[in-house]
Amino acid sequence: MKLYSKRAHELHELLVSKQVSAVELVNDVAARLEDVEPKVLAFVSQRIEDAKAEAARVDDKIASGETIGPLEGIPMAIKDNMCTEGIPTTCSSKMLHNFVPPYSATVVRKLNEAGAIMLGKVNMDEFAMGSSCENSWQEGTRNPWRLERVPGGSSGGSAASVAAGQAIFSLGSDTGGSIRQPAAFCGVVGLKPTYGSVSRYGLIAFASSLDQIGPFSRDVRDCAQVMNVIAGHDPLDSTSAPIDRPDYTSFLNKSIKGWRIGVPKEYFGEGIDAEVEEVLRKAMKTLESLGAELVECSLPHTEYALPCYYIIAPAEASSNLARYDGVRYGFRTEDAEDLISMFSKTRSEGFGEEVKRRIMLGTYALSSGYYDAYYLKALKVRTLIKQDFDRAFEKFDVLLSPTTPTVAFTCGDRLENPLQMYQSDICTLSVNLAGIPAISINAGFADGLPIGLQFMGKPFEEGRLLQISHAFEEATGCHSQMAPLKGGCEG
Amino acid sequence: MRDFDFEIVMGLEVHAELHTKSKIFCGCTTEFGGEQNTHVCPVCLGLPGVLPVLNEKVADYAMKAGLALNCKIASFSKFDRKNYFYPDLPKAYQISQFDLPIASGGYIDIEIEGKKKRIGITRVHMEEDAGKLVHGGGSLAYAGYSLADYNRTGVPLIEIVSEPDIRSIEEAIAYLDLLKAILEYTEVSDCKMEQGSLRCDANVSLRPWGQKELGTKTELKNMNSFKALQKALEYEIERQAEVLREGGKIIQETRMWDENKGETISLRSKEEAHDYRYFPDPDLPPIIISEEWVERIRQTLPELPQARQIRLVESYGLPSYDASVITGSKAMADYFDQACSAYGIALPAGQSTDDKGKERAKQISNYMMGELSRRLNASDQGYQDSPITPENLVELLTLIEGGTISGKIAKTVFDEMFESGKKPKQIVEEKGLVQISDEGAIAAVVSEVVAKNPQVVADFKAGKDKAVGFFVGQVMKATRGKANPGLVNKLLMEELKKQ
Numbered sequence: 004m005k006l007y008s009k010r011a012h013e014l015h016e017l018l019v020s021k022q023v024s025a026v027e028l029v030n031d032v033a034a035r036l037e038d039v040e041p042k043v044l045a046f047v048s049q050r051i052e053d054a055k056a057e058a059a060r061v062d063d064k065i066a067s068g069e070t071i072g073p074l075e076g077i078p079m080a081i082k083d084n085m086c087t088e089g090i091p092t093t094c095s096s097k098m099l100h101n102f103v104p105p106y107s108a109t110v111v112r113k114l115n116e117a118g119a120i121m122l123g124k125v126n127m128d129e130f131a132m133g134s135s136c137e138n139s140w141q142e143g144t145r146n147p148w149r150l151e152r153v154p155g156g157s158s159g160g161s162a163a164s165v166a167a168g169q170a171i172f173s174l175g176s177d178t179g180g181s182i183r184q185p186a187a188f189c190g191v192v193g194l195k196p197t198y199g200s201v202s203r204y205g206l207i208a209f210a211s212s213l214d215q216i217g218p219f220s221r222d223v224r225d226c227a228q229v230m231n232v233i234a235g236h237d238p239l240d241s242t243s244a245p246i247d248r249p250d251y252t253s254f255l256n257k258s259i260k261g262w263r264i265g266v267p268k269e270y271f272g273e274g275i276d277a278e279v280e281e282v283l284r285k286a287m288k289t290l291e292s293l294g295a296e297l298v299e300c301s302l303p304h305t306e307y308a309l310p311c312y313y314i315i316a317p318a319e320a321s322s323n324l325a326r327y328d329g330v331r332y333g334f335r336t337e338d339a340e341d342l343i344s345m346f347s348k349t350r351s352e353g354f355g356e357e358v359k360r361r362i363m364l365g366t367y368a369l370s371s372g373y374y375d376a377y378y379l380k381a382l383k384v385r386t387l388i389k390q391d392f393d394r395a396f397e398k399f400d401v402l403l404s405p406t407t408p409t410v411a412f413t414c415g416d417r418l419e420n421p422l423q424m425y426q427s428d429i430c431t432l433s434v435n436l437a438g439i440p441a442i443s444i445n446a447g448f449a450d451g452l453p454i455g456l457q458f459m460g461k462p463f464e465e466g467r468l469l470q471i472s473h474a475f476e477e478a479t480g481c482h483s484q485m486a487p488l489k490g491g492c493e494g
Numbered sequence: 495m496r497d498f499d500f501e502i503v504m505g506l507e508v509h510a511e512l513h514t515k516s517k518i519f520c521g522c523t524t525e526f527g528g529e530q531n532t533h534v535c536p537v538c539l540g541l542p543g544v545l546p547v548l549n550e551k552v553a554d555y556a557m558k559a560g561l562a563l564n565c566k567i568a569s570f571s572k573f574d575r576k577n578y579f580y581p582d583l584p585k586a587y588q589i590s591q592f593d594l595p596i597a598s599g600g601y602i603d604i605e606i607e608g609k610k611k612r613i614g615i616t617r618v619h620m621e622e623d624a625g626k627l628v629h630g631g632g633s634l635a636y637a638g639y640s641l642a643d644y645n646r647t648g649v650p651l652i653e654i655v656s657e658p659d660i661r662s663i664e665e666a667i668a669y670l671d672l673l674k675a676i677l678e679y680t681e682v683s684d685c686k687m688e689q690g691s692l693r694c695d696a697n698v699s700l701r702p703w704g705q706k707e708l709g710t711k712t713e714l715k716n717m718n719s720f721k722a723l724q725k726a727l728e729y730e731i732e733r734q735a736e737v738l739r740e741g742g743k744i745i746q747e748t749r750m751w752d753e754n755k756g757e758t759i760s761l762r763s764k765e766e767a768h769d770y771r772y773f774p775d776p777d778l779p780p781i782i783i784s785e786e787w788v789e790r791i792r793q794t795l796p797e798l799p800q801a802r803q804i805r806l807v808e809s810y811g812l813p814s815y816d817a818s819v820i821t822g823s824k825a826m827a828d829y830f831d832q833a834c835s836a837y838g839i840a841l842p843a844g845q846s847t848d849d850k851g852k853e854r855a856k857q858i859s860n861y862m863m864g865e866l867s868r869r870l871n872a873s874d875q876g877y878q879d880s881p882i883t884p885e886n887l888v889e890l891l892t893l894i895e896g897g898t899i900s901g902k903i904a905k906t907v908f909d910e911m912f913e914s915g916k917k918p919k920q921i922v923e924e925k926g927l928v929q930i931s932d933e934g935a936i937a938a939v940v941s942e943v944v945a946k947n948p949q950v951v952a953d954f955k956a957g958k959d960k961a962v963g964f965f966v967g968q969v970m971k972a973t974r975g976k977a978n979p980g981l982v983n984k985l986l987m988e989e990l991k992k993q
Contacts, residue, residue: 086543099542106536108543207542212776240545241778319776322575325586326540330642346579369577369771378773 006031007168008485011077011225014171018065018076025061025076029054029120032078036122036169042488044144045154045164047083048091049123054078057120073228075118080170082161083124084131085216086205087111094207095139096129098353099333108205109240110174110216110233117232122170125160129355130324131181131209133157134427137418138357145414146188147486148452152411155185155427158219162189165219166486172220172229176206178213179312180406180431183443186219187406187455190445190486192226192472193219195431197462198438199244201230202237208323210316211242213435223444223473227251230465246463254466255473260294262471265399269305270430275408278449283405286446286456289478290403290471300399302391307384308433309425314368314381315436320358321365327353360421389437396461401471404430406443406455434459442468444476451489500700500735503708504660504727505616508673509651510683511623511691512555518622518650519546519589526689530643538648540584545777548573552620552650553596553781555682557791559652560597560618562680562798563673567788571596572780573620576770581642582625590653592772595619596781602676603800604668605818613669614657623649646690652682658697658708663727667720670694671822675799678824687719694723699744700734709734710744714758716751726751730758797843802827809841810834810855819863825877826862832884833858837891857891865905869912881915882908890918900979903927931978933985936969939977940985943968944993951993962986 006014006028017023033051040046061076081087084094086104088111093099107115114121128138136159137143144159146152147167154163158175162185165173175182177195186193194217201216208214218229228251235248266287271280287297329335329349336352339345351359368377395402408429417424434441439462446456456475460468517524520537537544557567574592600615625644654673660666674692677683685692699711714730717723729751734744748767749758797805799821806817806827821827834840837858839851847855866887870880890907893899899907899922910921922928930936943965944951954961969982 084543086541092542094542102542104536104541104543106541106544204545205543208777210776239547241547242545242776318773322577322587322771322773325577325579326542326584328579328581328586330581331539331584332541342581366771369773371769371771374771374773 005168007035007171009171010222011074011171011220011228014077015071015073015075018061018071021065025058025065025120026055028076029058029078029122032169032171033122035167036164039147039167039169039488042145042150043147043163043167043169044142045125045160045167045169046080046123047093047095047126047141047160050090051122054120054122061118061120072117074114074232076120077171078120078122079114080123080125080161080164080173081111081114081121082127082158082173082175084127084176084207084209085111085174086207087121087124090124092124092207093140094130095127095141096354096358097140097334098327099207100140102333104205106205109202109237111205113232114174119232125158125164125170125173127160128157128181129358130207130320131157131176131178131214132320132357132361134180134184134424135412135414135417136160136163136185137414138355140355143414146411147488148190148411150488150490151413152452152490153188153414155188155407155411157181157185158193159185161219162186162191162193165189165191165221167488168485172218172225174216174229174233175219176209176214176216177431177435178209178215178316179435180428182217182219183406183431183441183455183457184428186443187445187453187457188411190448190453190484191219191221192223192442192444193217194226194230194442194465194468195434195440196230196234196465197244197440198435199242200234200248200440200463200465202235202240202243204237204239208319210319211323212319213312213316215435223469223476224252224255226442226472227255227469230469234465244463249466251466251469254470256477257470257474258294259290259471259474262295262400263398264290264295264297264471265300265395265402266297267302267305267395267402267404268299269302270404274426274429275405276410276449279405279407279409279454282447282449282454283403283456286475286479287403289475293474293478295471297403298399300395300402302388302395302402302433304384304387304391305433308388308436309429311381311384311388312432312436313364313425314377315385317361317365318368318378318381319365321362321369324354324358324362329353357421385436388433392433392437392439392459401467402459404457404459406430406457410449410452410454430457438462440465440468442472444472447479451487498735499703500738501703501705502661502731503658503699503701503711504666505656505658505697506660506666506669507656507695507697508654508670509693509695510559510654510677510685512552512650512652512682513684514549514551514555514650516549516551517648518549518552518620519648522648524649526686526691528645530641531645533645534647538584539644546589546775548778548781549650553783554791555650556596556618556620556652557783557788558680558794559654559677559682560600561788561792561795562676563597563600563602563615563618563654565597565600565615565618567597567783568594569783570594570780571783573775573778574772575775576621576772578768578770580624581640582627582644582647584625584644584647588622588624589775589778590621591619596783602669602672604665604672606662606665606668611665613659613665616655616657618652618654621651621653623647623651658699663724663731666696666727667724670720670723672799675822675824679796679798681796690718693718696723696727696730698727698730698734700731700738709738710746712744712746712758713748714751715748715761716753718753722751722753725756726758729756733758799824799827805843806830809843809846810839811846811852812855812859816856816859816863820859823877829877829880829884830858830862833862833888836885836888854891854895857895858887861887861891861908865908881913882911886911886917893918893922897929897931897978898922899927899929900975902979903929903975927976929978930973930976931981933981936973936977936981937985937989939969939972940965940982940989943972944986944989951990954990955993962990965990
């Protein structure tokens with residue numbers, strides 16, 4: 004039985020009805036993981052033996068007649084920027100290659116308490132900076148749909164592992180599209196929750212005002228199940244919203260008849276591949292057939308999102324990443340003459356090119372004399388972008404757009420051109436600046452490569468995003484294919 | 495200060511550690527000392543992924559200090575990151591407050607030569623303390639290695655910045671003295687300079703008398719005591735004056751006071767100054783401070799040093815000098831008030847005691863400002879841990895007042911009290927120090943002494959005053975100091991007249 008190709012809610016039924024044991028399940032997914040890992044390269048570290056021991060405990064629980072939770076015994080993967088007590092957490096960086104946290108992130112603790120079983124930590128762009136998973140200290144992860152393509156980034160390992168059946172679900176983090184873009188490229192469901200919905204405690208910060216953790220899964224129901232576990236107020240995160248988490252599964256199997264869906268024109272047209280637009284137009288027809296009304300609208304400040312983002316995110320990153328100085332943990336240069344050279348050599352040797360580029364950008368933007376012109380201005384633009392959304396949501400239940408302007412690109416294609424790489428996130432950045440939730444689900448394929456559809460919602464209305472995504476998923480069945488692991492990549 | 499050829503312009507920046515139980519952004523203890531790196535957790539160590547959560551007590555304390563310094567409390571305040579690299583700063587940024595401090599626009603009134611002078615308080619802001627480095631090989635310059643201790647990292651601080659209103663070293667000392675007293679009175683800080691819980695930096699500049707523009711300033715750091723502040727300011731003022739007299743220019747720079755060398759040393763110039771790249775900390779939401787919150791804190795303000803000084807003068811008739819010394823430290827003032835209670839002369843504010851009470855209060859004050867302070871200073875103790883309790887001091891004064899012991903004997907008893915902590919009555923009884931006031935007994939000693947010394951009697955008759963002193967001494971010697979001196983005098987004169 005190919006257990007690895009099933010969804011968490013299906014596997015839960017099999018566990019509860021004792022058709023499958025948790026050990027069998029972990030064995031099956033671990034075998035798949037091992038089998039395809041040489042092609043996909045999704046994992047940074049694995050913990051298969053520990054996972055099996057945890058599965059045995061779940062089986063004991065089932066055998067003794069105890070009830071188990073929806074994620075109990077379900078194998079999953081965690082992006083390597085979330086702290087896991089006693090397990091290396093590297094951010095795919097040489098800088099943290101030997102860092103073993105003495106504590107776990109809130110989301111990791113919650114999943115652990117819910118009985119989910121972590122098979123390992125998955126690859127990413129270094130410190131979550133990138134859109135292709137190629138900025139990893141390790142070799143870049145590949146797209147399971149076509150192995151010479153990138154899986155997207157920065158949560159490339161999270162997306163690819165789920166698409167390839169190496170994990171049933173995973174967690175990623177999204178600062179400018181790092182969940183949704185790889186979800187789109189790998190044909191899986193990826194949700195970026197509202198800023199403040201999911202605790203950031205233990206998430207190694209890239210840009211604190213934009214970072215948000217969210218799930219990757221193979222269908223919308225699983226996404227809702229994972230959100231039920233990870234969302235909610237955390238007293239350890241002052242930016243975590245003090246609100247009650249709804250039961251996200253309660254939004255499933257509900258009609259979207261009469262919903263008004265805004266289609267911002269700025270997300271279509273120039274820069275969007277024809278094949279992507281074609282699939283999106285088809286998806287819009289499907290939504291209309293489900294009783295929704297689609298209306299073109301405008302988010303006039305969209306064009307400023309990219310420059311605004313590339314001021315704010317690097318500025319915060321320049322400060323967040325300053326602690327990696329070689330003094331207390333992680334990488335330290337071998338040849339330092341004094342304190343200053345220890346700092347600078349550690350940092351120039353420990354960080355990759357993209358990380359250094361963004362630290363430079365951010366340091367510059369915050370420098371005395373430039374602060375007002377760059378950082379302060381960007382904050383004002385951010386407010387305008389947020390107001391665009393506020394205005395749109397006065398009229399619409401959700402907004403719809405492509406998740407990415409193109410399908411997954413070929414490995415190496417954009418590495419030499421950072422600006423072109425930054426363009427990959429053009430459809431996803433605004434959402435982070437506005438702090439609103441957005442989901443990417445598979446809308447179809449072009450030449451065998453998945454195309455993502457993005458729904459954007461009002462703050463704390465993840466439930467409605469799940470509702471419309473589920474309705475769409477039920478109507479199309481797009482999500483039911485496994486990635487074929489075709490092709491190869493010279494790397 | 496006209497005798498000096500320049501006008502001195504100074505402002506002080508004072509850092510006070512807040513006396514909260516836990517650190518500013520985590521639950522670790524703020525206790526001083528402890529084995530290295532034991533008062534730490536992932537949050538104050540700034541490990542990857544951690545987030546700060548504000549300890550609200552810190553805002554309470556900062557607000558209390560702000561109110562005591564007559565500041566306006568901001569209704570909207572926020573934290574900013576001050577970015578710089580140093581091994582004692584584990585996040586490579588300090589969470590501080592930049593443009594929206596919790597309190598601003600206050601003042602305190604110091605007293606200089608009996609005249610009141612107002613020193614403006616620009617701002618009071620909250621921030622986290624850094625760790626400590628221990629340099630292998632003694633000083634930093636010769637260190638082969640350095641060790642970092644992060645126990646102090648994240649201990650809450652307030653920084654109190656004064657306006658450049660200070661015009662002399664005396665004013666600087668008086669300002670710091672009063673500021674320290676206010677922080678102690680409000681119990682927001684224990685102000686132990688030797689433990690670093692109160693630290694002072696100074697901005698110093700000179701200008702020709704009559705010039706409006708400020709001269710170029712230097713910032714002095716590392717003054718760890720009042721004495722160090724005084725010496726550093728003396729040195730720096732003279733250094734700047736010499737540069738200016740020779741037609742030179744002051745370089746804007748940060749200078750460090752070197753206690754051993756007794757001089758200030760350039761640390762970094764303006765060109766080398768850090769660009770701290772302040773920006774709002776995205777991990778901490780702004781602090782919204784309601785009127786109710788401010789009022790709640792205002793209710794907790796205690797009687798402040800100056801109000802207390804006025805009360806001591808008005809209620810007990812203390813000379814204002816005594817009152818200012820006593821109220822200069824909260825512990826000393828508390829001691830005085832407790833002693834007054836024990837002596838039965840305590841009064842609510844606004845009432846004043848009778849002459850008898852005033853005399854008693856003055857006696858308490860005399861003992862405190864004299865012998866007791868001297869002994870406490872000599873043994874490096876404060877009033878809060880005085881071996882002589884206020885109640886025991888009053889018991890001693892009562893023994894003197896009632897004539898049980900003489901003032902001279904009281905000194906002996908006092909010393910014994912300080913050494914042993916015993917009650918004065920017990921000491922007097924144990925050592926048999928009760929004053930002899932029995933006229934018959936003294937008269938007998940007097941006649942015996944007089945009879946033994948005919949030559950001195952002759953001297954007395956010849957008008958030599960010294961003779962009386964001799965007889966008194968002899969009587970005291972014979973009674974081992976216990977004879978009531980008044981009676982001795984009276985009986986001696988009677989006896990001598992008979993001769």
